[in-house]
Amino acid sequence: MYELQVENMSCGHCVNAVTKAVQAIDARATVNVDLAQRKVRVQSAAALEKISGAIVEAGYPVTGSSTV
Template identity: 70%
Template sequence: MYELQVEKMSCNHCVGAVTKSVQAVDAQAQVEVSLAQRKVRVQSSAELAKIAAAISDAGYPVVSSAAV
C-alpha cells in the first residue's frame, strides 16, 4: 500500500484522472482518493516511483509519497 500527498485535486474529475493514471501503470491497482486531505492511497504491485510519475504526468503534483 502506498500513500501519496497530491496537490491540485479539487473535484470528481480530478479523482477520475488520478485513478485512470494509476491504472494505466497497473490495471489491477485499487485507488482511494481523499480530496479533503489531498491523499491518494494505492494498493498495487507496481513501483511507487512509476505510480507517482504517472500522477504527476497527469498534471497533479506529488509532494510526498511513502509505502505504508
C-alpha cells in the same frame, strides 16, 4: 500500499484522472482518493516511482509519498 500527498485535486474529475493514470500503470490497482486531505492511497504491485510519475504526468504534483 502507498500513500501519496497530491496537490491540485478538487473534484470528481480529478479523482477520475488520478485513478486512470494509476490504472494505466497497473490495471489491477486499487485507488482511494481523499480530496479533503489531498491524499491518494494505492494498492499496487507497481513501483512507487512509476505510480508517482503517472500522477505527475496527469498534471497533479506529488509532494510526498510513503509505503504504508
